[in-house]
Amino acid sequence: MKPDIRVALVGNPNTGKSTLFNALTGLNQKVGNFPGVTVDKKTGIAQLPDGRRAEIIDLPGTYSLYPKSKDESIVFSVLAEKGSALTPDLIVIIIDATNLKRNLLLYTQVADLKIPVVIALNMMDMAAKANISIDIDLLSRRLGVPVVPVSARKVEGIDDLKKVISFANKHAMQVDSIDVHAIAPALIADISNEVEVESPYYALQLAHQHEYLNFLTPAQSDKIEELEKKHSFHSQKAQAAETIARYNYINDVLYDTVQTPETAHEESVSNKIDHILTHRVFGFVIFMAVLLFMFQSIFAWSEYPMSLIEDGFVWAEGLLRGVLPAGPLADLLIDGVVAGLSGVLVFIPQIAILFAFISILEDTGYMSRVTFMMDKIMRKVGLNGKSVVPLIGGFACAVPSIMSTRTIENWKDRMITIMVTPLVACSARLPVYTLLIALVVPNKNVWWIFNLQGLALTGMYVLSLVSAVIVAFVMKFILKARERGYFIMELPVYRMPRWNNVLFSMYERSKAFVVQAGKVIIAVSIILWVLSSYGPGNRFENIKKKYSQPQYTQKLPQADLDRxxxxxxxxxxYAGVLGHSIEPVIKPLGYDWKIGIALITSFAAREVFVGTMATIYSVEGDADNITSVQDKMRSAKTPEGKPVFTLAVAFSLMMFYAFAMQCASTVAVVYRETKNWRWPAAQLVYMTLLAYGAALLTYNLLK
Incomplete structure (x- = not known):
């Protein structure tokens, strides 16, 4: 159903734009890409008071219409292109009420494009707490646009904003903030004659950005370039003159409309906290303590719900065996699909807890401090602080993290970040780590609430960050570029996490993990069951004949014979033949042919390792002895009767998965971001070599 009105949300980073988007649209959201560009596009539907439906587009955060990254360049492209599927009828500018002067710069630029505008004055609760007094009515009259006070975090003022959106005038009412003609009068006049424009500022922006705008024809872009040369237009000088003029206007507006207490210039509580949390020594100690607590909690808090899920699958397998008639279909469903899914879905509690912590760290503003602290370290290895955002985001998933590198302006910094981000331990590795750690590391407290399993998991995550930094340092000398990177970031004030947002994030990300992993696991489990249940030639018939002989049937119990x-x-x-074919390569790592099968199948996705183990041991095991995948792996024995998963083998496997590029989605997104297959190919090669070397070294040290 086509929406009645299209509304674009525009604002600076950290103004609560995404929170307002969630408040307006609720669960009526979807994520895609802007046409022709690999930049995330979030859209949603808001129901207006007059019964109409508004499509809300959440545009990337930007400080100005002059872009510094691919994400920011989208904003002007969407606002400037007329008649496209994304052209907005109305723009809602989100402004932080505690930072009016900085935020109004973007507003004045957008308003001068002469597209209808509404201001959502967000964080009014924070402004009131800081004793900042804003004359809303006078501010609205001075700017010539509706100004709606809201608090997106507390969902206050949202209904008022919807009413204003419903009745917003379709003709631009906002007053001119500056005399745009004075900046480049002749150039603006000539561009206006060449291209249909709605405002002089639109013409000026075409002069600045025409080479990046896809909706202009090559002839139009070339003509604008000619006009720039004709009038000796200097883009940076024009931007500087424009910015000075705009801030003069903003100062005049705020002088009449905003009153701040004299104490406002005193050091804020956030700054006082930052003295501790971003301290050059204590800041890193606190960060390590946070990580240790987080991974300890993943083990401790998930134990009971994981047991319930595990018992539920064991019960379901037993029920299905009792209900379904014996045959290939029942075996496929029970030993293939159910066993494969059980191996991964049992880890949902741990995945949910991980995402909850990440959401809390982001919501409170602490994640931005980690980025700030890491900037100095990043610079020493050839990156900058912005590289930390994808690296920390890699704890969740490498795919969106690699896509987020678009905010890194420097080509070399961006490429190195893309190449090392998959080394960071993502949520798909969590089931592999926790399963193997639970098999070989005792659940024993070593200090207070911290135990060996939590320390081992923390160690794997710290190792992933350290290895990413080391590889980045090596690549600093391999990749050459003359550009100099820089790091500009605004630290948001500390806030209490929004618990409903944390729960929503847990649900959404866990659901995405289950759906994405589930599709792959079901497909792989079915293929793997077929490969494990059938063999080449008449091998199965020969085995049947072999064990039908009296020396087996008369001497062995039926259960042992079946096993x-x-x-x-x-x-x-077929699976066994495949596993045996690669066994000579993986035997030095301590792996048998069954683990080899799991290594092959998990190239689709790392978490498939657990599902493969569950399927392999279900196909091999006793149908009457239904146990969890962990119990099956714990009881697995070598031909010599020794445990398969020893300390050396388990840690060797963890090292392999820590470094291996076993994720088809990551390979695909690296190609999409770099537009060249040599980058994902190089990434696959170096990570596989690292994985093999680390696994070989670990096994030989621990065996």
């Missing part, structure tokens, strides 16, 4: 037949069939199946 022997299942084990030998698995070894002679």
């Amino acid at each position: 022997l037949i299942s084990s030998e069939k698995l070894e002679n199946s």
Whole structure:
């Protein structure tokens, strides 16, 4: 159903734009890409009081219409292109009430494009707390646009904003903030004659950005370039003159409309907290303590719900075996699909807890401080502080983290960040780590609430960050570029996390993990079951004949006989043949052919390792002895009767998965971001070599 009105949300970073978007649209949201550009586009539907439906577009945050990154360049492109599927009928500018002077710069630029504008004056609760008095009515009259006070975090003023959107005038009412003609009068006049424009400022922006605007024809862009040369137009000088003029106007407006207490210039509470949390020594100690607590909690808090899910799958498998008639279909469903899914879905509590912590760190503003603290370290390895955002985001998933590198202006910094981000331990590795740690590391407290399992998991995540930094340092000398990177970032004030937002984030991200992983796991489990249940030639018939002989049927109980037949069939199946074919390569790492099968299947996605183990041991195991994947792996034995998953093997596997590029989605997104297959190919090669080397070294040190 086509929306009645299209509204674009525009604002500076950290003004609560995304929070307002969520408040307006609720769950009526979807994420895609802007046409022709690999930049995230969030859209949603808001129901207006007059019964109409408004499509809300959440544009990337930007401080100005002059872009510094690919994300920011989208803003002017969407606002400037007429008649497209994204052209807004109305713009809602989100302004931080505690930072009016800085935020109004973007407003004056957008308003001068002569597109209808409404101001959402956000964080009014914070302004009141800081004793900042704003004359809303006078501010609205001075600017010539509706100004609606809201508090997006507290969902206050949202209904008023919807009413204003409903009745907003379709003709631009905002007053001119500066005399745009005075900046480049002749050039603006000539561009206005060449291209249809609605305002002089639109013409001036075409002069600044025409080479990046896809909606202009090559002939129009070339003509604008000619006019720039004709009038000796200097873009940076024009921007400087414009910015000075705009701030003069903003100062005049705020002089009459805003009153701040004299104490406003005293050091804020956020700054006082920053003295501790961003301290050159204590800041890193606190960050490590936060990480340790986070990963300890993942083990401790998830134990009970994981047990319930595990027991639920064991019960479901037993129920299905009792209900379904014996045959290939039942085996496919139980040993293939259900066993494969159980191996990963049991880790939902741990995934949810991880995402909850990440959401809390982002919501409170602490994640921005980590980025700030890491800037000096990043610079020493050839990156800058902005690289930390994708690296920390990599704890959740490398795919969106690699896409977020578009905010890094420097080409070299961006490419190095893309190349090392997959080294950061993502949520897909969490099931592998926690399963293997639970197998070989004792659940034993070493100090207060911290135990060995939590320390081991923390160590894997710290290792991932350290390895990313080391590889980045090496690449600093391999990649050459003359550009100099810089780091400009605004630190938001500390706030209490919005618990409903944390819960929503847990639900959405866990659901995405389950859906994405579930699709891959079901497909891989079905293929793997077929490969494990059938073999080449007449191998299965020969095994059946072998064990039908009296020396087996008369001497062995039926349960042991069935187990022997299942084990030998698995070894002679297509999967077994495949596993044995790579066994010579992986044997030095301590792996057998069954683990080799899991390594192959998990190239689709790392978490498939657990599902593969569950399927392999379900196909091989005793149908009457239904246990969890962890119990199956713990009881697995070598032909010599020794445990398969020893301390050396488990940690060797963790090291392999810590470094290996086993994620098809990451390979695809690296290609999409770099537009060249040599980058994902190089990434795949160096990470595989690192994984093999680290696994080999670990196994030989611990065996």
